Amino acid sequence: MTKATAAAGLEGVVATSSAICYLDGERGVLAYCGHDIHDLAESATFEEVCYLLWHRRLPTRSELGDLQTEFARARALPEPVVRMLRSLPPGHAMDAVRTLVSALSHYDPDAGDDSPAASMRRAVRLTVQIGTLVATVGRVAAGGAPMEPDPVLGHAANFLYVLTGDRPSALATRAFDVALVLHADHELNASTFAARVAAATLTDVHSTVVAGVATLKGRLHGGANAEVMKMLMAIGEDADDDRVTAAIKSMLARKQKVPGFGHRVYRTEDPRATHLRQMSRDLGTQAGNSRWFEISQRIEAVMKTQTQIDANVDFYSASTYHTLGIALDLFTPIFVVSRVAGWTAHVLEQYANNRLIRPRAEYTGPEYPQMFVALDDR
Numbered sequence: 451m452t453k454a455t456a457a458a459g460l461e462g463v464v465a466t467s468s469a470i471c472y473l474d475g476e477r478g479v480l481a482y483c484g485h486d487i488h489d490l491a492e493s494a495t496f497e498e499v500c501y502l503l504w505h506r507r508l509p510t511r512s513e514l515g516d517l518q519t520e521f522a523r524a525r526a527l528p529e530p531v532v533r534m535l536r537s538l539p540p541g542h543a544m545d546a547v548r549t550l551v552s553a554l555s556h557y558d559p560d561a562g563d564d565s566p567a568a569s570m571r572r573a574v575r576l577t578v579q580i581g582t583l584v585a586t587v588g589r590v591a592a593g594g595a596p597m598e599p600d601p602v603l604g605h606a607a608n609f610l611y612v613l614t615g616d617r618p619s620a621l622a623t624r625a626f627d628v629a630l631v632l633h634a635d636h637e638l639n640a641s642t643f644a645a646r647v648a649a650a651t652l653t654d655v656h657s658t659v660v661a662g663v664a665t666l667k668g669r670l671h672g673g674a675n676a677e678v679m680k681m682l683m684a685i686g687e688d689a690d691d692d693r694v695t696a697a698i699k700s701m702l703a704r705k706q707k708v709p710g711f712g713h714r715v716y717r718t719e720d721p722r723a724t725h726l727r728q729m730s731r732d733l734g735t736q737a738g739n740s741r742w743f744e745i746s747q748r749i750e751a752v753m754k755t756q757t758q759i760d761a762n763v764d765f766y767s768a769s770t771y772h773t774l775g776i777a778l779d780l781f782t783p784i785f786v787v788s789r790v791a792g793w794t795a796h797v798l799e800q801y802a803n804n805r806l807i808r809p810r811a812e813y814t815g816p817e818y819p820q821m822f823v824a825l826d827d828r
């Protein structure tokens with residue numbers, strides 16, 4: 451038998467074909483169904499992007515209107531799920547999100563229906579409910595009472611409204627909408643791969659999204675944006691350039707990974723970082739406090755000269771979310787609010803042309819055969 455050799459981290463392995471996301475790491479290109487991320491970030495809303503990912507084309511005005519109506523209808527959480535949230539002990543918001551996404555399956559009006567139409571309805575419902583869920587998790591953690599979503603507001607504005615209780619400004623809404631657009635899909639990233647592996651067993655959409663949330667939680671994936679903010683805070687808002695430089699050089703000298711830098715696929719700047727850098731700059735200017743942006747820029751310059759490693763999507767997300775007044779614990783759950791669109795698009799694609807995902811492992815254990823020694827003789 452030929453011995454199989456593993457590719458560590460499946461690096462360079464093409465594990466499936468997909469019509470959803472085009473990624474060219476050498477040229478720094480990211481496109482959803484052929485649409486360049488720069489065009490989408492400049493002109494599209496998250497709702498349009500959801501439609502694009504699920505249907506592989508941009509919606510007409512009336513199709514978008516129908517989706518917005520469906521979103522508005524499904525946005526509120528089932529009351530028992532809100533009660534369950536309030537009964538959870540204090541802890542990491544991602545744990546609450548993972549538990550409650552799973553709980554939402556118990557209130558699925560399509561339970562027992564495995565048809566493609568029911569799976570699509572679940573994708574729509576879960577995407578919109580997760581926005582309310584994450585905002586409510588944040589609101590309750592901050593001591594607030596859960597809010598009813600506002601049927602007049604879109605997805606980004608509703609998130610900020612349910613989180614804070616205040617109608618957000620146009621800049622805050624647009625900044626958050628752009629962040630949702632930028633994070634919605636990224637080909638076979640770890641959480642999407644996990645969701646697709648789950649889908650390939652023909653489990654239900656809720657279960658695949660739970661797999662996605664669980665995988666996104668890790669600090670090498672969705673957890674990196676919170677790690678960036680922790681690093682910025684550890685360096686300190688009042689740090690001068692020398693202190694910032696020394697902090698980064700010391701991390702590098704200790705062989706620590708600087709969060710928000712590096713990527714398995716991009717060999718150029720992550721195209722999403724371009725927009726988040728601008729967003730972080732604009733929000734800082736509007737808030738009259740650009741310190742986090744300036745410190746971030748300094749870190750980026752040090753990383754460039756010391757390592758040539760570029761910022762990724764998480765780096766400027768941190769100062770963007772912080773300036774929007776979002777608590778650190780909610781940074782990674784916000785990734786879920788957006789990425790659920792991509793997960794569900796991939797899951798529906800997997801269902802439509804399924805084959806169980808079951809790769810092989812390179813065996814590195816004790817030589818075969820080993821002699822079996824009876825329990826009393828070991």
Ligand SMILES: CC(C)(COP(=O)(O)OP(=O)(O)OC[C@H]1O[C@@H](n2cnc3c(N)ncnc32)[C@H](O)[C@@H]1OP(=O)(O)O)[C@@H](O)C(=O)NCCC(=O)NCCS
Pocket residue numbers: 459669670671674706707708709710711712713714715757759762763764
């Ligand atoms: C994203 C990440 C996991 C990609 O990892 P990867 O493809 O396995 O790349 P590697 O970890 O093998 O890195 C290759 C080299 O770059 C270095 N490197 C990569 N990211 C680095 C970072 N953020 N800070 C410092 N050095 C880094 C590695 O130390 C390694 O150097 P070496 O060859 O001298 O050992 C990695 O860059 C990382 O941990 N980044 C920080 C966490 C983060 O921001 N994650 C979000 C990704 S969107």
